[in-house]
Amino acid sequence: MANDSNSGRAGTARIQIAMIGCNHRTAPVELRERVAFTPQQALSAADELCHKGILEEAVVLSTCNRSELYGVPGEAGPAASAAMEEFFTSFHRVSPLEMNGRLYRWAGSDAVRHLFRVAAGLDSMMLGEAEILGQVRTAYSQALDHGATGPVLNRVFQGALEVGKRVRAETEVGARPMSVSLAGVKLAERVFGNLKGHSALILGAGAVAEQVVEHLQNRGIGSLRVVNRSFDHAAELARRMGGEAIEWESLEKVLGMPDILVTSVGSAGPVLTRELLERAIEARSGRPVFVVDLGVPRNVDAEAAGLYNLYLYNIDDLGEIVEQNKKAREAEIPRAESIINEHISKFEAWRSALEVRSIVDDLRDRFHKDRENVIREKLAEIKDVSPEERQRIAHITEELIERLLEQPSRRLRVGRGMRGRLAGIDTLRHIFGLDEEID
Amino acid sequence: MSYHLGYLSLALYVASFFCYARILFSPQEWLGRIATFLLAVGIVSHYFALLERSRWIHEVPYNDLYGSMSLFAWLLGVTYLGLEIFHRQRSVGAFVTLLLIIWIGSLALFAPQAAPGPPAARGPLFAFHVTLNTWAYAAFALSFVLSVIYLVQDRILRSGRAGTAFWHFPALDVLDRMCQSGVYVGLAALISGVIMGFIWAHRLTGNYRWGDPKVVVTLAILLVYAAYLWLSRSANWRGARAALLCAANFLIVMFSYTFVNLYLTKFHRFF
Numbered sequence: 073m074a075n076d077s078n079s080g081r082a083g084t085a086r087i088q089i090a091m092i093g094c095n096h097r098t099a100p101v102e103l104r105e106r107v108a109f110t111p112q113q114a115l116s117a118a119d120e121l122c123h124k125g126i127l128e129e130a131v132v133l134s135t136c137n138r139s140e141l142y143g144v145p146g147e148a149g150p151a152a153s154a155a156m157e158e159f160f161t162s163f164h165r166v167s168p169l170e171m172n173g174r175l176y177r178w179a180g181s182d183a184v185r186h187l188f189r190v191a192a193g194l195d196s197m198m199l200g201e202a203e204i205l206g207q208v209r210t211a212y213s214q215a216l217d218h219g220a221t222g223p224v225l226n227r228v229f230q231g232a233l234e235v236g237k238r239v240r241a242e243t244e245v246g247a248r249p250m251s252v253s254l255a256g257v258k259l260a261e262r263v264f265g266n267l268k269g270h271s272a273l274i275l276g277a278g279a280v281a282e283q284v285v286e287h288l289q290n291r292g293i294g295s296l297r298v299v300n301r302s303f304d305h306a307a308e309l310a311r312r313m314g315g316e317a318i319e320w321e322s323l324e325k326v327l328g329m330p331d332i333l334v335t336s337v338g339s340a341g342p343v344l345t346r347e348l349l350e351r352a353i354e355a356r357s358g359r360p361v362f363v364v365d366l367g368v369p370r371n372v373d374a375e376a377a378g379l380y381n382l383y384l385y386n387i388d389d390l391g392e393i394v395e396q397n398k399k400a401r402e403a404e405i406p407r408a409e410s411i412i413n414e415h416i417s418k419f420e421a422w423r424s425a426l427e428v429r430s431i432v433d434d435l436r437d438r439f440h441k442d443r444e445n446v447i448r449e450k451l452a453e454i455k456d457v458s459p460e461e462r463q464r465i466a467h468i469t470e471e472l473i474e475r476l477l478e479q480p481s482r483r484l485r486v487g488r489g490m491r492g493r494l495a496g497i498d499t500l501r502h503i504f505g506l507d508e509e510i511d
Numbered sequence: 512m513s514y515h516l517g518y519l520s521l522a523l524y525v526a527s528f529f530c531y532a533r534i535l536f537s538p539q540e541w542l543g544r545i546a547t548f549l550l551a552v553g554i555v556s557h558y559f560a561l562l563e564r565s566r567w568i569h570e571v572p573y574n575d576l577y578g579s580m581s582l583f584a585w586l587l588g589v590t591y592l593g594l595e596i597f598h599r600q601r602s603v604g605a606f607v608t609l610l611l612i613i614w615i616g617s618l619a620l621f622a623p624q625a626a627p628g629p630p631a632a633r634g635p636l637f638a639f640h641v642t643l644n645t646w647a648y649a650a651f652a653l654s655f656v657l658s659v660i661y662l663v664q665d666r667i668l669r670s671g672r673a674g675t676a677f678w679h680f681p682a683l684d685v686l687d688r689m690c691q692s693g694v695y696v697g698l699a700a701l702i703s704g705v706i707m708g709f710i711w712a713h714r715l716t717g718n719y720r721w722g723d724p725k726v727v728v729t730l731a732i733l734l735v736y737a738a739y740l741w742l743s744r745s746a747n748w749r750g751a752r753a754a755l756l757c758a759a760n761f762l763i764v765m766f767s768y769t770f771v772n773l774y775l776t777k778f779h780r781f782f
Contacts, residue, residue, distance in 0.1 A: 241539055248678055258678070262668060265682035358746030360683070381750045383668055 087224055087423050087494070091183040092156045092175050093133070093140030096197045099174040107164045107171075109134035111214060117141070117163055118220035126155045129222040131215040131229060133190070135207045137197050142187060144224045153177045184228055184419055188412045191236035193246055199401045200245035205236035223494055227422060235415045242411065243404040248397035252390040253283035255397070256364035257291065259390075260332045263362050263383055271295040273330035274315075275323070275344075276337040277305035280366050284334045285313045297330065299323050301337065324348065328355025333363045335371035342373040349376045364390070428484045431497050432477055434506050439473045516560035517581070517615070523553030524588075524611045531604035535679045543601045550592060550608060557585045557615075571638045573645065577618055582642070584614045586649035590696055594653070598689050602681045606656055636711045643704030644729070648764055650697030651736065655761035657690040661754040683750070690757055691743060694736050701733055728767040735760045 094107065109117060114132035121127040127143030134140070141160060145152030157175060161168050178186045186195070191208045193200040212229040215221050221229070240246040249255040257267075264270050272293050274281050277300040288296065296315030300306035303319055310317040318326055327333075327348065337343055344363075349372070353361060360381040365372040370386050377384040447465060451457055457465075484496050500506070530546030533539075561582060564572045572578025591607045594600075664686065667677055681689070705726075712720045720726055739760055743753035 242537055244536070259668070261682060262664070262677070262680070263683050265685045354746065358749050360750055380747070380752075 087427060088145050088152065088179065089142070089183045089224060089228060090127075090145050090152050090156060090177070090179045091140055091142045091186060092153060092160060092177045093138060094171070094174045094176065095138035095140075095195065098176060103166075103170065103174060104137070104139065106166055107139045107160070108136070109139060111210075113163075114211065115214060115218045115220070117159075118215055118218065120163070121156070121159060122220060124159070126152070126159055129225040130220050131211055131225055133208060133211040135204065138190070138195075140190075142183065142225060142228070144222065153179065181416055181420060184231070185412060185416055187228060187232045188235045188415060191232040192239040192408050192412060193236070194239075194405060194408055194412075198250050199398070200240075200247075200250075200404075202240065202246055205233070205240070208236065209233055227419065231415050231419055235412055238411050239408045243407045245401050245404040245408045248400055250394060250397055250401070251283070252366065252387060252394055253280065254287050255390045255393050256284060256334065256366070256385060257287040259383075259385060259393070260362040260364070261291070263360055264331055266292075267294070267332075268292045269294050270331040271329060272297070272332040272334065273318075273326060274298045274309070275333070275335040275371065276300055276367070277302070277309040278336055280336045281334060282309060282313075284336075284364065284366070285309065285315070288332070289313055293332075297326060299326070324351075327352040331359070331361060333361060334366065335364070336366040337371055339367065339371055340369065343367075343371045344376065345373045346375040346379065349373075349382060350379055353379060353381060366390075428481065428493065428497065431484070431500055431506070432481045435480075435500070435504060436473065436477060438504060438506070439476070440470075443469045443473065514560075516556055516563060520553045520557035520560055521612065521615050523549050523556060524608050524615065527553055528605060528608035528612055531601065531608055535602060535605055538679055546601060546604055546608075547592070547595065550588065550604070554585065554588045554592060557581075557588065561585055571642055573641045579645070580614065580618050583645050583649050583652075584611055584618075586642075586646045587611065587614075587652055590646070590650045590653050590693065593696070594689050594692050597692065598685060600681050600685050600689065602679055603657060603660060603686070603689070606660060607653065610652075610656060634711070636707055636714075640704050640707040640711055643700045643707065647697040647701035647704060648768055650693050650700060651732075651761055651764045654690045654693035654697065654757050655764075657686050657693060658754040658758040658761075661686040661690065662751060662758065665751045665754070687743070687750070687754070690754065691740065694740055694757065698733065698736055698740070701729070701736075705729060705733070725767065725771050728763065728771050732760070732763055732767060735763060 094104065096104070099107070109132050114134055117132050118127075118130035121130040121141070121143060125146050127141075128146050129144040131142045132140070133142065139160075141156055143152075143156065145155075157168070157171070157177070160175070161171050176186075187208075189195045191205055193202070193204050196204050208229070212221070212225075212233070216226070249258045261267060267288065268291075270293060272285075272288050272295070274285055274296070277298060281298075285296065285298075296310070296313060297318050298306040298310040298313075298315050299318045299320055299322075300309075301320050303317060307317040309315070327344075328351070333344075335343060349361075349363070353359075358381055360383065363372055363376070363382060363384045365384065365386040368387060372384060372386070376382060447462075447469065451462065451465075480496075480500065484493055484500075527546050527549035530542050530549060534543050534546065561572055561578075564578055564581075568578070572582055587607070588611055591604070595604065660680070661683060664677070664680055664683055668683070708726075709720075712718070735756075739753060739757050742748035742756060748756070
């Protein structure tokens with residue numbers, strides 16, 4: 073679970089990123105409920121983490137399936153993760169024992185990769201779900217407005233949002249419906265296109281019917297009628313969803329009206345026989361009708377599937393399509409991962425360019441080049457310089473360069489915190505014109 | 512006469528095809544717009560290629576197989592672009608541009624150097640007659656493609672085996688409406704073209720040439736497409752049966768465009 077891949081480089085003033093958290097894979101819902109952050113709590117937690125000196129930048133990502141802390145630790149190494157973990161448990165008043173084995177920790181580029189995978193929907197309960205990208209965006213923008221982020225987390229979260237967008241645009245990870253109810257509605261769109269001008273009739277007022285109604289409403293279905301054996305239940309669902317409740321006895325009369333028919337009633341035998349549906353199609357002058365049978369046992373006579381312009385899907389058909397879609401989404405994971413790798417490389421290039429060791433090496437290279445040019449030019453003008461004297465001049469100037477670099481190098485490594493160090497590195501790169509390579 | 516503009520059109524159609532094909536699998540509005548733009552530029556370039564050819568031969572280029580087929584392809588592209596804009600639907604673009612590429616690509620393989628012709632002798636009425644009829648055939652060809660997609664989509668919906676592109680294909684309802692629009696365009700062009708043809712024939716020969724096989728088959732085409740439009744709104748035919756009828760009607764168009772032109776008619780044989 074734990075991984076501190078970059079901890080070996082601790083102390084070299086490398087830009088550190090750390091995260092801890094738990095999600096639907098590591099913690100049951102009862103525990104996730106207890107460690108969830110409200111938006112206000114997320115901001116106060118970020119404040120507290122920064123004030124206590126555990127982190128210099130912090131973002132809290134809390135959704136129904138995950139609670140995660142992302143930050144730039146003041147002090148690098150495993151101590152930072154331990155401090156974050158201690159804060160996490162004490163903030164939510166859960167014992168460390170309860171969280172034992174439930175929390176995962178990542179550091180460095182592994183932490184960045186984790187966030188990118190989260191934003192891409194690869195770490196979600198439903199692979200490729202779209203909501204998580206909005207939740208990452210909200211968590212980041214709230215922390216940004218609150219002043220809890222800095223150059224490092226800004227870079228990481230902006231990268232995550234870009235990854236999330238690209239993965240959804242360039243791969244099929246987020247495409248295709250993954251629930252039976254949504255698959256039914258999406259298939260209806262394959263027949264009718266935009267559902268705005270179309271009508272639906274729902275037989276049954278249970279939870280499954282409600283899910284379908286929700287999807288239909290989201291797609292702006294033109295009109296909605298609900299029929300149920302219990303008229304009160306039908307009226308209740310119709311009231312909540314803005315439809316019209318119909319008496320069960322009037323079913324046959326209204327059967328010819330809807331373009332989409334969804335059934336999920338408990339019944340020993342078919343409620344909608346072939347003859348009944350044949351008359352319904354006749355009543356609608358042969359216009360196509362899309363029937364989703366979610367009942368078990370089936371509500372629609374299987375023979376009805378042969379009727380012209382009737383598209384019938386039962387729960388098994390839809391389940392099979394969902395399974396196909398799941399496999400298709402999984403097949404897209406390598407493409408999504410390659411987008412993530414591309415952005416990790418970009419981030420690493422940016423990070424390397426801002427590291428103390430890197431800036432000192434770059435400065436040394438620059439000074440050495442200048443030194444060689446100056447020695448070559450100046451010694452060409454002086455004729456009586458022996459090879460030994462040339463050697464000595466080279467040694468002296470090299471020592472001078474090392475002494476010149478000693479103080480800035482020490483100052484960049486010690487104190488002023490990560491933000492101060494980054495500002496110093498930025499300034500040096502700018503002054504010496506070393507920033508051209510940085511993206 | 513050079514073929515540079517023709518090759519440029521082909522290149523633009525190929526680029527447009529790749530964009531249309533890409534949006535089938537990964538729908539992106541900006542890429543769709545690029546696809547449409549490339550197709551439009553390809554059509555403009557194709558127009559100038561035809562113009563160059565017609566200036567060279569002093570006639571609308573229908574006097575040889577290459578010119579006639581190139582004109583057909585151009586009108587197919589124009590009709591599709593019109594329908595795409597009217598119905599705001601790009602998902603059949605990949606199929607249409609692929610058809611254009613195959614059509615024009617195969618032409619390029621045996622493109623003959625057109626001989627410079629004498630000034631046009633048959634006048635603008637004749638030119639309109641042939642161009643409008645070719646346009647009608649192009650519109651029917653487009654409806655044929657849409658009908659075939661409809662039938663495939665209908666089959667997939669009934670089999671429940673939905674592949675990646677299936678979720679981005681146009682809905683049956685949209686295909687049906689596009690197909691009908693194509694047939695309306697085709698019928699309007701064909702009726703106008705036939706009327707002009709009758710007037711021209713009457714002026715030239717003093718009779719309407721009712722007995723010419725091409726005229727008979729063309730009137731049959733008018734009849735079967737009118738029947739399609741009527742049946743596609745009837746209870747027992749709307750949907751897949753109408754799409755099948757529309758696809759079958761195109762076989763008569765192909766028969767008229769090839770066999771009748773080449774072997775049955777003398778009055779309508781131009782090459």
